[in-house]
Amino acid sequence: MAEFTLRLRRYLPESGEAAYWQDYTVELEPHRSVLEGILQVRAEQDGTVGIRCSCRAAICGSCGVRINDRAALACHTHLSAAAAGAKDGVIKVEPMGNMPVIKDLITDFEAVHWKKVRRVTPWLLPDGPPPEREYIVAHEAMVDVTQPMACIQCGACVSDCLSMEVDPEFIGPAALAKAYRFVGDPRDGQHFERLQDLAEDPHGIYDCTHCFNCIEACPKGVAPMSQIMRLRRLATADFQIDDRNNGKRHEQAFTELIEKYGTLFEAELLPRSYGGKFHPRALPELLRSLPAILKAVMRGKVTAMKALHHPKLPDQKRVREIFETVEGREQRYDLNLYISGYDDDADDDVPADAKAGDAKAEASA
Numbered sequence: 574m575a576e577f578t579l580r581l582r583r584y585l586p587e588s589g590e591a592a593y594w595q596d597y598t599v600e601l602e603p604h605r606s607v608l609e610g611i612l613q614v615r616a617e618q619d620g621t622v623g624i625r626c627s628c629r630a631a632i633c634g635s636c637g638v639r640i641n642d643r644a645a646l647a648c649h650t651h652l653s654a655a656a657a658g659a660k661d662g663v664i665k666v667e668p669m670g671n672m673p674v675i676k677d678l679i680t681d682f683e684a685v686h687w688k689k690v691r692r693v694t695p696w697l698l699p700d701g702p703p704p705e706r707e708y709i710v711a712h713e714a715m716v717d718v719t720q721p722m723a724c725i726q727c728g729a730c731v732s733d734c735l736s737m738e739v740d741p742e743f744i745g746p747a748a749l750a751k752a753y754r755f756v757g758d759p760r761d762g763q764h765f766e767r768l769q770d771l772a773e774d775p776h777g778i779y780d781c782t783h784c785f786n787c788i789e790a791c792p793k794g795v796a797p798m799s800q801i802m803r804l805r806r807l808a809t810a811d812f813q814i815d816d817r818n819n820g821k822r823h824e825q826a827f828t829e830l831i832e833k834y835g836t837l838f839e840a841e842l843l844p845r846s847y848g849g850k851f852h853p854r855a856l857p858e859l860l861r862s863l864p865a866i867l868k869a870v871m872r873g874k875v876t877a878m879k880a881l882h883h884p885k886l887p888d889q890k891r892v893r894e895i896f897e898t899v900e901g902r903e904q905r906y907d908l909n910l911y912i913s914g915y916d917d918d919a920d921d922d923v924p925a926d927a928k929a930g931d932a933k934a935e936a937s938a
């Protein structure tokens with residue numbers, strides 16, 4: 574047995590008081606979970622502590638909280654690990670972010686999470702009449718969507734999403750991962766319509782800032798950001814959706830500049846993202862960006878010299894070779910937890926578990 578201090582964020586709406594912190598000490602074996610610690614507090618010290626839980630086995634997704642400032646499942650976090658990661662050994666537990674709090678550690682999933690999941694039409698929309706018996710789908714096609722299907726709807730990614738902090742209307746990582754689950758499913762007949770909808774929405778796939786927080790927070794390896802990038806790739810490369818958010822143009826400008834210079838020519842990125850300096854869309858967008866540009870000039874990040882000239886990398890040729898290799902492939906590789914491979918892999922020589930290991934590294938890279 575060891576002693577642990579839990580600092581719980583309390584919020585009792587019926588009391589009329591603002592939220593506050595309250596410390597409790599529990600005695601439990603170090604391998605016990607933070608959830609077990611909280612449940613012990615509730616059973617033996619303070620029956621008013623509110624937490625939502627069910628399976629206690631990282632399956633139902635209901636015990637999501639923030640432990641020491643990061644979203645996690647309380648039932649899937651050892652007390653010893655949480656104490657080791659705490660600043661002063663005190664385990665801080667608070668409700669998840671980006672969602673309203675109902676009471677103590679319980680957040681309102683309906684107000685944010687489920688609303689956004691419903692936004693992406695989370696069911697199959699097949700074309701034509703259903704088959705007489707079951708749909709026959711290639712094994713690989715279903716493997717492709719296995720990663721988003723592993724989601725347990727715990728909301729950890731939503732809690733830690735930086736874009737949602739700035740734009741609460743952002744559809745968000747969990748719902749967009751769910752969207753890929755149907756866009757990647759060959760039985761669905763609305764791939765183009767779904768992608769167009771998510772690309773045209775100002776709070777859709779181009780609202781993600783690649784902060785990686787959702788990948789780190791997810792306890793099930795869903796890697797929501799990777800699913801969002803797959804949606805973008807399909808929207809731009811396969812369906813050529815020229816969205817009004819300039820997402821496709823921005824992606825194109827980004828890759829063209831890297832291919833040409835090796836590093837990002839920031840001063841060129843903005844006008845090119847709007848179709849070039851002389852495109853009718855460019856002027857209003859540039860005017861809108863003026864405060865940011867002025868700030869960058871004042872901080873010395875942008876100078877006249879930097880705006881006009883950007884040096885190429887000394888070994889720029891190698892960057893171009895990477896582009897040629899990738900673009901020369903007959904088909905695009907979409908790597909997820911379960912699909913892996915390299916150009917020169919002698920496929921049969923690679924044991925299945927080694928491939929899975931490679932894929933994990935790729936997925937989290």
Ligand code: SF4
Nearest residue numbers: 734781782784785787
């Ligand atoms: S990578 Fe995108 S979706 Fe994921 S947490 Fe960051 S901003 Fe949100």
Ligand code: SF4
Nearest residue numbers: 724725727728730791
């Ligand atoms: S994607 Fe991961 S973190 Fe987000 S809700 Fe699903 S399981 Fe939880």
Ligand code: FES
Nearest residue numbers: 628629634636648
């Ligand atoms: S209680 Fe079910 S995931 Fe934690």
